[in-house]
Amino acid sequence: MATWNSRGLRGSTLEDLVNRTNEQYREKGLALIQKVPTPITPVRMDKEHRHITLAYFDQRSTVDYIGAVQGIPVCFDAKECSAETFPLANIHPHQVDFMRDFEGQNGVAFFLLFFSHLDLFYYLPLRNLMAFWERREDGGRKSFRREELDPDFYLPKKSGFLIPYLEGLQKDLKMRD
Numbered sequence: 001m002a003t004w005n006s007r008g009l010r011g012s013t014l015e016d017l018v019n020r021t022n023e024q025y026r027e028k029g030l031a032l033i034q035k036v037p038t039p040i041t042p043v044r045m046d047k048e049h050r051h052i053t054l055a056y057f058d059q060r061s062t063v064d065y066i067g068a069v070q071g072i073p074v075c076f077d078a079k080e081c082s083a084e085t086f087p088l089a090n091i092h093p094h095q096v097d098f099m100r101d102f103e104g105q106n107g108v109a110f111f112l113l114f115f116s117h118l119d120l121f122y123y124l125p126l127r128n129l130m131a132f133w134e135r136r137e138d139g140g141r142k143s144f145r146r147e148e149l150d151p152d153f154y155l156p157k158k159s160g161f162l163i164p165y166l167e168g169l170q171k172d173l174k175m176r177d
Contacts, residue, residue, distance in 0.1 A: 014080045014114045018065065021163045025069075030166060033067035033074065062098040063109070069169060073107035075099065076165075080114045087143045088136050096133060099126050108172060112165055115146060121155040123168025125175075128153075 015035070025031040044054035066075040075098075079090055091111070099109035103126060111124040132144040152171060155164050 014078050014116075015064070017114075017162050018078050018112065021161055021165070022065070022067075024161050025166065031067060031069040031074075033065050033069075036063060036066055062095060063102075069166060072169075072173070073102070073105070074109070074169065075102050075107060076110045076112055078112045078114070080116055082116045084115075084146045085143045086113065086146070088132060089142065091129070091133075096126075096129075108169065110165075110168070110172065112163065121163050121165070122149060123153045123155055123165055123172065124149070125153070125168075125172045 019035060022031070022033040022035075025033065045051070046053050063075045064077045066073075068074065077091070077095060077099075079086070081090075102109045109126040111126075111129060113122040113124055114120070115122065128150060132141075132148075136142050153168050155168055159167060
């Protein structure tokens with residue numbers, strides 16, 4: 001079973017930015033998005049500092065965030081990448097299965113990618129990820145390059161929100177019509 005230790009804090013800066021963005025959206029009445037907690041069972045505790053030093057995951061997590069935007073159910077996962085190539089191993093089959101099922105119930109599923117070395121945020125619709133996922137399943141590349149991404153889904157910096165992912169969602173919804 002998977003275990004947790006201090007390496008599990010990778011990506012916490014991205015998580016903080018997403019959480020603060022979600023608060024901004026909630027305060028403005030635009031969306032209500034919540035972080036999905038990952039259930040863990042502590043194995044070892046530092047009793048002096050009251051910190052968990054070793055734990056195991058009770059179950060596989062599905063997505064990082066779930067909620068509603070103006071009546072539209074949404075779920076997404078936030079991933080950080082420090083290179084020009086994103087390994088599909090960072091996305092798990094059970095996550096993709098959940099997101100497919102979510103969209104099957106008329107929800108919208110996507111990935112929020114942060115290319116940290118470029119300070120760029122990207123909205124990746126599930127259907128666009130599926131092209132890379134299926135390519136891998138057919139024996140192709142086990143990753144995708146940033147240059148393969150649709151440039152329309154890079155998120156602008158001048159919107160007043162830390163990570164303006166609702167702009168990506170709006171473009172995504174227009175393409176579905």
